[in-house]
Amino acid sequence: MKYCSHCAGPLTVEVPPGEDRPRHVCRQCGRIHYQNPRVVTGCLAEHEGRVLMCRRAIEPRRGLWTLPAGFMELGESVVEAALRETEEEARARVDIEGLYTLFNLPDIGQVYMMFRGTLRDQDWGPGPESLEVALFGEREIPWEELAFSTIRHTLELWFDDRRRGHFPFRMGDILGRGSGQPVLRLWPEGQSSSIQRPKLHS
Amino acid sequence: MKYCSHCAGPLTVEVPPGEDRPRHVCRQCGRIHYQNPRVVTGCLAEHEGRVLMCRRAIEPRRGLWTLPAGFMELGESVVEAALRETEEEARARVDIEGLYTLFNLPDIGQVYMMFRGTLRDQDWGPGPESLEVALFGEREIPWEELAFSTIRHTLELWFDDRRRGHFPFRMGDILGRGSGQPVLRLWPEGQSSSIQRPKLHS
Numbered sequence: 001m002k003y004c005s006h007c008a009g010p011l012t013v014e015v016p017p018g019e020d021r022p023r024h025v026c027r028q029c030g031r032i033h034y035q036n037p038r039v040v041t042g043c044l045a046e047h048e049g050r051v052l053m054c055r056r057a058i059e060p061r062r063g064l065w066t067l068p069a070g071f072m073e074l075g076e077s078v079v080e081a082a083l084r085e086t087e088e089e090a091r092a093r094v095d096i097e098g099l100y101t102l103f104n105l106p107d108i109g110q111v112y113m114m115f116r117g118t119l120r121d122q123d124w125g126p127g128p129e130s131l132e133v134a135l136f137g138e139r140e141i142p143w144e145e146l147a148f149s150t151i152r153h154t155l156e157l158w159f160d161d162r163r164r165g166h167f168p169f170r171m172g173d174i175l176g177r178g179s180g181q182p183v184l185r186l187w188p189e190g191q192s193s194s195i196q197r198p199k200l201h202s
Numbered sequence: 203m204k205y206c207s208h209c210a211g212p213l214t215v216e217v218p219p220g221e222d223r224p225r226h227v228c229r230q231c232g233r234i235h236y237q238n239p240r241v242v243t244g245c246l247a248e249h250e251g252r253v254l255m256c257r258r259a260i261e262p263r264r265g266l267w268t269l270p271a272g273f274m275e276l277g278e279s280v281v282e283a284a285l286r287e288t289e290e291e292a293r294a295r296v297d298i299e300g301l302y303t304l305f306n307l308p309d310i311g312q313v314y315m316m317f318r319g320t321l322r323d324q325d326w327g328p329g330p331e332s333l334e335v336a337l338f339g340e341r342e343i344p345w346e347e348l349a350f351s352t353i354r355h356t357l358e359l360w361f362d363d364r365r366r367g368h369f370p371f372r373m374g375d376i377l378g379r380g381s382g383q384p385v386l387r388l389w390p391e392g393q394s395s396s397i398q399r400p401k402l403h404s
Contacts, residue, residue, distance in 0.1 A: 002207060002209075003206065003210035004207070005204060005205050005207050005235070008204075036241065036274060037275075039241065071238055072238060072239050073239075075311070077308055077375050078373075079373070079389060099304070099371070102280065106276075106277050107277075109276040
């Protein structure tokens with residue numbers, strides 16, 4: 001951000017009066033340009049214990065696998081955004097069971113919210129942003145070819161919860177993305193120790 | 203938004219190639235400027251059945267009562283943002299019990315997330331954005347002087363749930379803000395019919 005979107009004046013970064021942190025402020029008209037985290041939302045859609053996944057046709061992470069998800073848009077609810085993304089990326093219609101995970105990614109200013117749902121029918125397939133779409137059981141999932149850590153953690157929790165027979169809402173932070181080995185810290189903190197990815201590739 | 207924040211070129215509103223809705227696009231450098239909903243978060247902090255509320259010292263709704271809440275910032279989690287706002291507006295420290303409500307406000311591009319918590323101590327008071335801070339029981343709450351419909355609905359649900367002895371996570375849309383009489387539609391839809399504000403001012 002270099003210029004004011006209202007008057008095209010040059011921006012400076014300073015702490016405005018009455019605020020506690022630096023903001024982009026216009027030197028010409030004085031407007032403050034706030035930046036806030038964005039919501040990413042999608043669905044973990046199940047059919048008989050298998051999960052609907054998409055192989056990405058676009059960057060970032062083209063060619064890797066993900067759950068259908070994307071940025072929430074103005075004018076819609078989080079549920080509507082999750083259903084829209086699932087329709088766009090996997091051409092699938094889902095009955096939503098509820099909100100399942102909320103992961104903060106403070107390093108990149110994102111809040112991920114994934115819903116649990118069941119596929120309404122078997123009429124699905126790749127949308128323009130997907131190379132292919134498929135249903136995977138736990139042992140079939142391409143664990144080494146997942147696009148995002150948020151997706152890996154959501155899948156791990158879901159298969160774990162499925163064995164236990166209930167799906168509590170989970171909240172946590174994904175930290176250390178810069179290190180290449182991001183870690184999920186579930187809230188409350190103690191919970192995280194019980195979550196281990198099953199060793200399937202022995 | 204009239205000018206490109208990257209090159210100060212003039213913006214136009216058009217549907218970019220491969221997208222399905224109008225965006226602000228720079229005529230000079232071609233950059234797309236996305237706009238997304240913002241997250242507002244805060245705490246319903248309890249002490250022995252009474253709830254900590256703030257009377258607003260700032261616009262909008264100066265002089266009216268609210269729960270401590272505000273916009274989530276870059277670099278923090280939703281919980282951290284809720285705790286920060288509670289500290290800033292009510293000088294209070296809270297032990298968070300969990301996420302309680304998620305309300306979509308599609309008319310104004312906001313997602314409200316309120317946490318339940320308990321006050322850690324009785325050392326609280328107005329921060330710079332509050333005229334006063336007080337603990338209210340259900341019959342003491344200034345129901346006719348609440349700042350936001352999100353706050354009214356969160357309080358109504360909480361006192362209702364408190365009578366039942368459990369606090370399920372609630373998700374819903376607040377619609378019709380333009381009409382002056384916003385309505386909460388809880389998800390799934392059927393739930394909303396059971397929620398009625400108690401008639402306390404008879």
